[in-house]
Amino acid sequence: xxxxxxxxxxxxxxxxxxxxxxxxxxxxxxxxxxxxxxxxxxxxxxxxxxxxxxxxxxxxxxxxxxxxxxxxxxxxxxxxxxxxxxxxxxxxxxxxxxxxxxxxxxxxxxxxxxxxxxxxxxxxxxxxxxxxxxxxxxxxxxxxxxxxxxxxxxxxxxxxxxxxxxxxxxxxxxxxxxxxxxxxxxxxxxxxxxxxxxxxxxxxxxxxxxxxxxxxxxxxxxxxxxxxxxxxxxxxxxxxxxxxxxxxxxxxxxxxxxx
Amino acid sequence: xxxxxxxxxxxxxxxxxxxxxxxxxxxxxxxxxxxxxxxxxxxxxxxxxxxxxxxxxxxxxxxxxxxxxxxxxxxxxxxxxxxxxxxxxxxxxxxxxxxxxxxxxxxxxxxxxxxxxxxxxxxxxxxxxxxxxxxxxxxxxxxxxxxxxxxxxxxxxxxxxxxxxxxxxxxxxxxxxxxxxxxxxxxxxxxxxxxxxxxxxxxxxxxxxxxxxxxxxxxxxxxxxxxxxxxxxxxxxxxxxxxxxxxxxxxxxxxxxxxxxxxxxxxxxxxxxxxxxxxxxxxxxxxxxxxxxxxxxxxxxxxxxxxxxxxxxxxxxxxxxxxxxxxxxxxxxxxxxxxxxxxxxxxxxxxxxxxxxxxxxxxxxxxxxxxxxxxxxxxxxxxxxxxxxxxxxxxxxxxxxxxxxxxxxxxxxxxxxxxxxxxxxxxxxxxxxxxxxxxxxxxxxxxxxxxxxxxxxxxxxxxxxxxxxxxxxxxxxxxxxxxxxxxxxxxxxxxxxxxxxxxxxxxxxxxxxxxxxxxxxxxxxxxxxxxxxxxxxxxxxxxxxxxxxxxxxxxxxxxxxxxxxxxxxxxxxxx
Numbered sequence: 001x002x003x004x005x006x007x008x009x010x011x012x013x014x015x016x017x018x019x020x021x022x023x024x025x026x027x028x029x030x031x032x033x034x035x036x037x038x039x040x041x042x043x044x045x046x047x048x049x050x051x052x053x054x055x056x057x058x059x060x061x062x063x064x065x066x067x068x069x070x071x072x073x074x075x076x077x078x079x080x081x082x083x084x085x086x087x088x089x090x091x092x093x094x095x096x097x098x099x100x101x102x103x104x105x106x107x108x109x110x111x112x113x114x115x116x117x118x119x120x121x122x123x124x125x126x127x128x129x130x131x132x133x134x135x136x137x138x139x140x141x142x143x144x145x146x147x148x149x150x151x152x153x154x155x156x157x158x159x160x161x162x163x164x165x166x167x168x169x170x171x172x173x174x175x176x177x178x179x180x181x182x183x184x185x186x187x188x189x190x191x192x193x194x195x196x197x198x199x200x201x202x203x204x205x206x207x208x209x210x211x212x213x214x215x216x217x218x219x220x221x222x223x224x225x226x227x228x229x230x231x232x233x234x235x236x237x238x239x240x241x242x243x244x245x246x247x248x249x250x251x252x253x254x255x256x257x258x259x
Numbered sequence: 260x261x262x263x264x265x266x267x268x269x270x271x272x273x274x275x276x277x278x279x280x281x282x283x284x285x286x287x288x289x290x291x292x293x294x295x296x297x298x299x300x301x302x303x304x305x306x307x308x309x310x311x312x313x314x315x316x317x318x319x320x321x322x323x324x325x326x327x328x329x330x331x332x333x334x335x336x337x338x339x340x341x342x343x344x345x346x347x348x349x350x351x352x353x354x355x356x357x358x359x360x361x362x363x364x365x366x367x368x369x370x371x372x373x374x375x376x377x378x379x380x381x382x383x384x385x386x387x388x389x390x391x392x393x394x395x396x397x398x399x400x401x402x403x404x405x406x407x408x409x410x411x412x413x414x415x416x417x418x419x420x421x422x423x424x425x426x427x428x429x430x431x432x433x434x435x436x437x438x439x440x441x442x443x444x445x446x447x448x449x450x451x452x453x454x455x456x457x458x459x460x461x462x463x464x465x466x467x468x469x470x471x472x473x474x475x476x477x478x479x480x481x482x483x484x485x486x487x488x489x490x491x492x493x494x495x496x497x498x499x500x501x502x503x504x505x506x507x508x509x510x511x512x513x514x515x516x517x518x519x520x521x522x523x524x525x526x527x528x529x530x531x532x533x534x535x536x537x538x539x540x541x542x543x544x545x546x547x548x549x550x551x552x553x554x555x556x557x558x559x560x561x562x563x564x565x566x567x568x569x570x571x572x573x574x575x576x577x578x579x580x581x582x583x584x585x586x587x588x589x590x591x592x593x594x595x596x597x598x599x600x601x602x603x604x605x606x607x608x609x610x611x612x613x614x615x616x617x618x619x620x621x622x623x624x625x626x627x628x629x630x631x632x633x634x635x636x637x638x639x640x641x642x643x644x645x646x647x648x649x650x651x652x653x654x655x656x657x658x659x660x661x662x663x664x665x666x667x668x669x670x671x672x673x674x675x676x677x678x679x680x681x682x683x684x685x686x687x688x689x690x691x692x693x694x695x696x697x698x699x700x701x702x703x704x705x706x707x708x709x710x711x712x713x714x715x716x717x718x719x720x721x722x723x724x725x726x727x728x729x730x731x732x733x734x735x736x737x738x739x740x741x742x743x744x745x746x747x748x749x750x751x752x753x754x755x756x757x758x759x760x761x762x763x764x765x766x767x768x769x770x771x772x773x774x775x776x777x778x779x780x781x782x783x784x785x786x787x788x789x790x791x792x793x794x795x796x797x798x799x800x801x802x803x804x805x806x807x808x809x810x811x812x813x814x815x816x817x818x819x820x821x822x823x824x825x826x827x828x829x830x831x832x833x834x
Contacts (some may be wrong), residue, residue: 015464015474016322016500018826021819023355027336029304032709032814038822046823058508061503063825100292123301127814129704130362132333140301142292182338185349186478228483235512259768 004072004093004195005151006222007181008204011232012014013188014047015052016063021045023183024067027152029134029141031124042118043150044068045180050193053230062232065180065189067149068116069213069221076219077108077117085146093149093195093222108190109146113214114221117148151191152178211236307331311769313340315683315697316354318676319808320401320426320626321469322683322693323350326432327358327700334358334677334701339471343769344745345686345693349471356813361701365646365811367672368705379708382669386620386640387717393619395419397710398611399634400626400808402444404728406711410624412721413714420618422611424627428468428688429574431461434583436607438786440725445605446784447690448574450476451775452596455564455571458501459516459582463491463574465500468688481506485738490568492561494519507721509561511551517581519558522547526562533566534592538579540791565589565800570596580792593784600784601688601772620729624710625673629810632666641667642710644675663695673710678703682728692772694735696728696764700784709746730760741772 024045033041045067052060063130070076070088075095077086085101086108088094109117118165123143126134134140137154141147173192181191192201204210205224212221213236227233278284282312297303310329316337322424324340337358341348364624370377372385389395397414399407402423413431414421425444432443449475450456463473480489482504493505494514511519523538525547527533548555565571572591575582591597600632611633618637629647633639673679683695708716711724722730735741736757743749743760754760762768812820820826 010483012504013478015504016825017352017465017474018816018820018823019350019352019355021823021825022352022816023338025815025819026356030815032818036818036822038781038824041818041822043819043822046819046821047825049825057508060500061498100289102292123298126302127362127364130359130814132305132331133335133358133362134302135305135328135335136304136306136330137765138304140303142298142301145292181339183350183355185474186482187475188478226483228485 002091002093002195003193004222005191006070006093006194006205006224006228007071007178008190008192008201008224010188010190011064011225011227012229013186014063014065015184015186015188016047018047019183019185019234020065020180020189021047021126022150023179024149026158027135027138027154027179029124029138030124031140032121032130033122033125035122040119040121042120042147044116044147046117049176050232050235052229060225060229060231062229063223064232064235066116067180068095068112068220068222069114070149070151070225071219071221072217073220076111076113080107082107092151092156094156095148095151096153097146097148099139099141099145099147102143104146106146113217113219117146118149120145121188144145155179209233274368278373305331305333305335307334310440312576312698312700313767314677314700315613315695315767316350316357316676317401317679317681317683317697318354318357319351320403321346321698322695323471323586323685324695324767325350325354325357325467326458327677327756329700332701335681340767343471344744344771344775345469345689345769346471347475347738349475351466351470351807353807353813353816354470356815357594358618359810359813359815360645360809361647361675361678361703363811363814366675366705367643367646367670369672371670373668377669379671379706382640382671383713385638385669386622386713388639388716389418389640394616395620395622396615396618396633396637396712396787398424398426398613398621398623398627398631399419400624400628400631402608405724405731406709407681408727409711409714409721409724410622411717416718416721420609420616422613423608424611424631425608427461427576430578431582432598433578434580434792435592435786436579438583438587439592441600442605442607444558444608444687446601446604447601447688448572449596449690450572451597451690453570453572453591454488454568454596455492456572457492457494457565457571458505458576459494459520459573459579460496460576462499462501462576464504465491466658467574469686472689477504485612490564492564496592503639507564509553509557515551516575517579518547518550520579520581520585522551522558523562524585524791526559527588528568530559530562532562535588535590537584537588537788538790540584557827560694568596568819572597583786584788584792586653587788592786601685601690603690622710622714623667626808628808633750639667639671640667640671642671642673642713643810644673644678644707646670646810671796672705672707674703674707675701676701676710677701678707679709680724680728680807681709682724691775692741693770694731694764694770696761698765698767712770720765724742729761731755732764735770736760740775741770744769744771 023240030042033193064144083101083103089096116179120143124140156214163171181189190201194202209226210224211233296668312327316325322344323346326338327334327342328336339348339350352550370382397410409420435444481487491505492507493502494509502508521542525540543553573582573585585605617637620638621633623641624640675702680699685693739752741751
């Protein structure tokens with residue numbers, strides 16, 4: 001039976017500590033490039049701070065971890081890739097990025113409505129000796145390819161190998177937990193099989209406060225968010241998804257509120 | 260056979276068409292991509308068997324249990340350990356990149372004397388000479404370890420002083436030491452039981468205490484609910500991360516926390532909202548309102564809200580005596596859900612921020628935060644794993660500035676992350692006693708020495724860290740109390756020998772004196788509040804970065820915080 005792995009991120013629990021970002025980057029051998037900026041760096045998972053644009057005691061802030069949404073239907077990056085370097089894995093539902101096939105045309109980056117893809121502008125490099133701290137389960141990506149969150153595919157491989165060694169066809173769910181989920185100190189990020197109705201994450205994805213960013217596009221993202229605050233849920237349908245608080249979230253929110 | 264121009268064109272076109280429908284160009288393209296990933300200058304992960312070990316993080320005194328994935332003898336991944344009952348599998352954000360710190364470009368690799376490089380022998384000779392010429396002071400930023408015992412014994416033996424630098428959690432408990440005589444290092448917060456927590460600027464969700472303890476508790480009992488089991492009220496001048504997630508945010512003018520505490524206490528006493536009696540604060544409600552920028556009605560509402568759900572406890576971010584006095588009025592001292600005494604054995608420390616006597620030399624342990632610079636003309640020997648660059652020369656905690664202060668005369672390279680065998684005593688502000696051992700999983704690629712090892716080499720008669728750890732394990736076994744938390748939880752009384760206990764601790768287990776659900780409370784912990792204390796300004800909120808003692812950040816953390824605009828790293832810390 002094929003799984004549909006997905007996440008539910010409870011924004012009421014997110015304190016914006018950034019553990020998920022750092023654990024993700026460390027586990028996936030993301031290089032630290034001095035030349036990279038916020039626009040040109042690699043950040044498979046980025047925590048954005050947003051606000052309700054009000055002042056004083058009425059002001060509210062929230063933190064939104066943004067990564068690949070693993071769209072299920074008409075996946076924009078898959079549709080535009082001329083190299084078949086992106087595909088939705090039939091067995092898991094994970095949108096896979098294969099750097100070996102990528103030509104670096106960046107069509108997928110343009111097509112992605114969530115801005116969750118990043119381009120390797122430089123050869124990966126680390127300070128002298130720091131390459132010894134790289135995760136041996138994840139290959140280092142070369143210059144000139146696009147990359148993104150692949151739900152810690154190396155961890156899925158490990159779980160599959162472990163299951164195979166035990167003569168099992170199905171993995172133990174406890175063996176496959178992405179780094180961000182493992183790192184979250186408040187258990188705000190939960191991971192599970194959305195195709196399994198008995199999975200708590202699947203049930204949570206259908207709770208009243210759950211929502212998906214840009215759901216109107218019909219791409220059926222497998223990342224769900226939850227918030228008890230209406231203004232946070234309103235951001236989900238803003239013109240270009242969540243944007244950082246220090247850029248134009250106020251403007252986007254005003255657009256939503258005033259049509 | 261004559262080959263015409265037409266034949267040549269036909270042949271070329273056929274070859275081109277054949278090549279296109281063949282897999283060759285696609286294979287070449289694919290292989291080129293793979294080759295280009297394997298250029299010799301592209302770093303490759305270390306090959307070798309992957310091993311998983313367990314230890315404790317020693318980058319700050321919270322001592323969270325860490326699960327370390329090792330490949331080819333080097334740590335390649337860090338995660339939390341769920342069996343630790345305190346950290347409960349959580350780590351601070353910086354812990355996840357800590358294994359990169361040992362390769363940080365600012366890693367201290369050689370002994371430095373002034374602006375030139377020197378040798379360990381020269382440093383030893385200089386320090387031994389200083390010890391023979393006059394009093395020395397040893398400064399420790401992580402008291403209670405076996406290494407701390409070595410340093411204290413050395414200071415006492417050589418007629419010197421042993422002083423400590425403690426974090427904001429312990430500093431906030433100092434007023435209770437004044438009122439009760441019980442050392443602040445023996446006190447902790449029983450946060451597992453209050454129904455209301457009023458934080459006066461303490462970043463409870465952003466780097467206060469052991470990372471997993473309060474964040475997990477808050478997530479279980481307070482998050483995602485408009486009427487939570489635990490009401491977190493954050494008093495903060497700005498909408499901090501804790502304030503953003505709190506049940507209620509009380510914005511006050513910066514430095515007016517003491518006035519708010521006095522105002523709340525006055526309402527509690529006037530309206531008899533609490534059973535305890537105490538001295539009425541001299542400040543009127545109107546004065547408190549004027550100082551805090553709140554209305555008198557909002558202070559009354561706050562007091563009634565606190566009294567409505569008890570046990571309630573107030574947590575300060577610094578040694579603000581007014582907030583300690585509020586806790587006495589609330590009945591939150593020495594009781595369930597308040598401030599409890601966890602140990603009878605702890606002793607008071609002298610802060611390194613206190614005025615210094617005339618000294619010949621100062622020895623600073625690597626656990627001391629980089630921005631601490633003693634206000635003295637003595638020769639300074641500073642151990643550090645990373646060079647934090649020039650400091651601003653200013654002292655901590657708002658003491659008078661001294662332009663002549665200097666980071667160090669001698670900079671001595673100390674072991675980095677997981678490079679030193681040490682023990683992990685109870686973390687600050689915990690209501691229960693804990694003990695763990697952090698084994699040196701990694702061999703330092705540089706010639707480093709710990710501060711304790713350095714003084715051991717000068718005075719070989721002193722006990723070593725290893726022997727003290729051995730003795731402490733034997734003492735724990737002899738007491739036959741507490742439990743050992745590893746994959747399974749085992750009462751110490753059921754262990755066969757002290758050696759078994761020590762073996763488990765070396766493998767990453769954690770000893771806990773009593774369960775968090777039932778922290779030890781001593782009846783003789785009582786605070787006398789004879790008069791309302793003089794108001795003192797609280798310091799600003801601190802957070803993960805401010806609480807981080809190393810002068811550098813893990814490179815990934817620095818990069819990602821910059822890219823996400825999530826945090827502004829302090830200027831003194833470089834990526």
